[in-house]
Amino acid sequence: MDPYIGQIQLFPYNFEPRGWMLCDGRSLPIMQNQALYSLIGTNFGGNGSANFNIPDLRNANPLANTNQMKYYIAVQGLYPQRS
Template identity: 55%
Template sequence: MDDLLASIKLFAGNFAPRGYMLCQGQLLPIAQNSALFSLLGTTYGGDGRTTFALPDLNGRSAVGQGRGPGLTEVKLGEKAGAEQISISVANLPSHTHTMMTSSAPGTTNSPVGNVIAASEVVVERGGSPIPINCYGSTPNGQLAATAIVSTGGNIPVQIRNPFLGLNYIICVQGIFPSRS
C-alpha cells in the first residue's frame, strides 16, 4: 500500500478496497491494529484497552479541525450539527403585529389607505342599504394583542447543503507517517 496509514479518502464504489475500511465508526481490536491505534487513539471511540473506533462519517461531512478566522473551534473527533432545526420566535427578527385603529368616528367606507375607526349604524326596517363609514384616516390607537393571532406549523427546516452520497474510506494498511 502506498497511502499513509489513517488517511481518509472519498470513494465512489459500494465497498472498501483492500487495505481500507469504510468510515462507519466500527470498533477494531487494538492488538491486531496497533499502528493504526497509535495514530487514532480513542479520538473516535473505543475503550482504549482492547478497542478503538474508526471515524464515523455516515451522513456527515468532514471539516478541518481548529479555529478559522471568525469561526468557533472544532476539536479533532468532535461531532456537531444537525440536518434540520425548528425555528422559534427567538430566531426571528424583532417585530410587532400591531393593527392601528381610530376611536374617532369613521369618515369613509373604503379600507384603502385607512384604518378601522369607530362606527355606529341605525338600521330602519324596510329601508335601502346604508353605507357604514367604518374607516378613518388618522390612527390614534391599536387593537389588543389578543385580536391578532400568531400562526405557524413548527415544521423543521432543513439546513444542510446540497449533497451527493459517497463513501469515506480510511487506510488501515499503509505507510506509517513520519512526523518530520
C-alpha cells in the same frame, strides 16, 4: 502511490478496497490494528485497552441525498513519519 495509515479519502465504491475500511464508526481490536491505534487512539470512541473506534462519516456525504461517494480510512500503507 501508497496511502498513509489513517488517511481518509472519498471513493465512489460500494465495497471496501483492499487496505481500506468504510468510516462507519466500527470498533476495532487494538492488537490487530496497532499502527492505526497509535495514530488515532480513542478520539472516536473505544475503551483504549482492548478496542478503539474509527470515525463515523456516513452522514458526511458531500453529495447530499445520494450514496455515490463514501469516506474510507486507510488501514494498510505507509506509517507517517515525523520530521
